[in-house]
Amino acid sequence: MSRDDVVYHDFMSRWEPGAEGRLKRAALELYTERGFEQTTVAEIAARAGLTARTFFRYFADKREVLFAGQSTMYELIVNTVADAPESLSPIEAVEHTLLAMASFMEAMGEGARQRQNVISANAELRERELIKLASLTASIADALRSRGAADPVATLSAEAGVAVFKVAFERWVAQPRGAGLAALIKETFDELGTVIGSRE
């Protein structure tokens, strides 16, 4: 065994290759099978073929498995809004961003659906998601202001965009064999236009 092998072995014993993804998949499976409350960290680790100690190297607790990665995605959303082509109106910049994100979520496929179903089934998780979405809305409004949008246009565009996304995402989760997420986002934006346009 060379010195490099030893270093490599030591590294691998602490940072299992793919451990994070395996833990996430195991957690989503268990939350789906027996519910979030009824699942323990020990069970998640066992399902992933890892130890609880390894679990805690990646996640603070079993709730974090559902929300880790979200901040990265939210950051991406906010940056994409800020950098959207100047020719786009604020609501177009938001739509452009949500459509770009749709491909990511579709690539996550079943995992994104499972996650949403787990969150919907638990009041505490729903509240946490709500708070995260409100902070995303505020950050999108900030990004729109950074592109020169004034208020209330910035806030209204962010609120409308997040509302459309929530509705489109719920429809997508509910119909695994239905339209793609991007198509649903476009359609829901159109429907919001019709709804608002019905004011006399």
Added chain:
Amino acid sequence: MSRDDVVYHDFMSRWEPGAEGRLKRAALELYTERGFEQTTVAEIAARAGLTARTFFRYFADKREVLFAGQSTMYELIVNTVADAPESLSPIEAVEHTLLAMASFMEAMGEGARQRQNVISANAELRERELIKLASLTASIADALRSRGAADPVATLSAEAGVAVFKVAFERWVAQPRGAGLAALIKETFDELGTVIGSRE
């Protein structure tokens, strides 16, 4: 002293006349002067000229002072949406209701503004408000469905209405000498129409 007087006296010693209103006003004053966290129930009761024991007859804790009464108002909103004239489209039913509510909030005047400023200054209170607003949105969507609206129109109308209300209310709180709340609600609905209409 008649038997009636005795019963009346006994009743009054437990249920101070106007105690609830005095406690609310005292709490809002103290939260505004020294912050929500820094205020104790004993201080609120003292400011209102009452005892802590009396405080706890009306409110479970100091947070409840800010949210008591809200459920009644939310119930009123949901009923008004459900009973709005049939000729109104879903978004019109929501607008009609928010305009009716605006008069109530304007009648509460400074108290409504103070309450909002106290909530905005505290993360825990903001989260609680957010959760209440999300549940209001869901109830408005239910009320719209009871009037025959289909989804996603019901959800989108509720989401759009609550977003407009939040923006209009913030503007109203920020400008005590500006436009009335009803005028701001109408204006913000118009602006949302312009925002959505800017999609190509």
